[in-house]
Amino acid sequence: MAGARIKPLVAGNWKMNGLAAQLAEAEAVRAGMGSGSPAADVMICPPATLLGRLSSALEGSGILAGGQDCHSEKSGAFTGDIAAEMLVDCGAAAVIVGHSERRAGHGELDRDVRAKASAAHRAGLTAIVCVGETAGERAAGLTETVVCRQLEGSLPDGATAANTVVAYEPVWAIGTGLTPTAEDVARVHRSIRGALEGRFGAEGAQMRILYGGSVKPSNARELLSIDNVNGALVGGASLKAADFLGIISAYEA
Ligand code: PEP
Numbered sequence: 001m002a003g004a005r006i007k008p009l010v011a012g013n014w015k016m017n018g019l020a021a022q023l024a025e026a027e028a029v030r031a032g033m034g035s036g037s038p039a040a041d042v043m044i045c046p047p048a049t050l051l052g053r054l055s056s057a058l059e060g061s062g063i064l065a066g067g068q069d070c071h072s073e074k075s076g077a078f079t080g081d082i083a084a085e086m087l088v089d090c091g092a093a094a095v096i097v098g099h100s101e102r103r104a105g106h107g108e109l110d111r112d113v114r115a116k117a118s119a120a121h122r123a124g125l126t127a128i129v130c131v132g133e134t135a136g137e138r139a140a141g142l143t144e145t146v147v148c149r150q151l152e153g154s155l156p157d158g159a160t161a162a163n164t165v166v167a168y169e170p171v172w173a174i175g176t177g178l179t180p181t182a183e184d185v186a187r188v189h190r191s192i193r194g195a196l197e198g199r200f201g202a203e204g205a206q207m208r209i210l211y212g213g214s215v216k217p218s219n220a221r222e223l224l225s226i227d228n229v230n231g232a233l234v235g236g237a238s239l240k241a242a243d244f245l246g247i248i249s250a251y252e253a
Contacts, residue, residue: 008224008231009165009208010248011043011128012238013068013096018050026054028241029248030061038062039251040231044238045096048082055091066094066128069102072115074122084116084123094126096233098154100171103130110153118156121163128165128233129154130212131192135172143170143184144191151195161206167233168192173213175236182226185211189228217246224250 014022026044033042045066046054055065067090071081087095097120098113113129120127131150133143147168155164168188173179180188189209196204211223212233224232237243 006161006206006208006230008040008251009043009210010040010232010234010244010251011045011066011094011096011165011167011210012234012244013099013212014044014046014050014239015068015101015235016047017239018047020050020053022046022239023050023053023057025239025241025244026057026063029244030058030063032241032245033061033063033248038248039253040248042248043094045094048087048090051087051092052090059091064093065091066096067092067125068096068099070095070097070116070119070123070125072112072119074119084119084125088123088125092125094128094165095120096128096130096167098130098150100130100132100169100174104171110150113150113154114156117154117164118158121156121158126163126165127159128167128210130167130169130233132169132171132174132213138170138172143188147188148191148195151192152199155199159200159207160203161208165208165210165231166192166196167210167212169212169233175214177214179214179219179223182222185223185229186226189226193228215247217243217249220247220250 043064067087070084097116117127133146208230210231210233215232216237
């Protein structure tokens with residue numbers, strides 16, 4: 001299977017959900033994973049308000065913490081924004097950039113996403129760069145065109161397999177319960193792999209490509225066994241430890 005040597009990543013995106021009590025779910029993920037060495041890297045990206053406390057709670061567990069967005073600058077007059085360096089300061093190992101909810105709701109363009117990914121690299125974070133087509137683009141047969149254009153514009157030149165993860169998230173599949181067919185996922189991930197190899201060579205061949213969009217315990221095994229799917233970015237199903245653990249367990253023999 002292509003990409004079989006790449007250690008997968010299962011990352012949970014809590015979005016704008018969770019007060020302090022939600023940290024109990026992260027503790028439950030930690031307890032549920034036990035002390036063995038898991039077949040996949042596991043990450044939780046809570047709201048920024050919980051990042052420091054979540055990192056402390058998960059210390060020593062091997063579960064990584066991540067941010068959901070960052071500003072491109074290190075500091076300055078950017079009220080309400082958070083620098084990549086600040087995420088590192090709170091214990092983050094990674095940051096999601098270019099999520100479709102930020103592209104659509106905050107008008108982020110590929111060049112903005114690229115600047116944020118560069119900022120993540122500057123700070124020593126892994127950038128999880130999201131791409132994906134809308135329902136209209138899919139209906140028009142433009143999925144690969146859109147995804148490859150977003151990749152080209154959103155990934156900075158210094159991207160490596162260590163500092164960059166790509167997340168393919170069809171916009172119409174996010175939070176809807178809908179998922180593409182296994183054949184569709186395989187086709188898009190193959191195109192992404194080709195684009196990454198074309199631009200980044202051996203690094204592109206090793207870069208993790210996550211699938212995101214309505215992943216849940218009942219479909220995880222099928223989605224995560226597809227060629228060039230090196231893990232999942234999980235929204236709603238990451239909020240409950242039992243569901244998130246059910247997805248992680250897709251990587252158990
Ligand atoms: C997401 O928003 O990144 C996501 C994949 O959401 P969900 O799993 O809820 O579809």
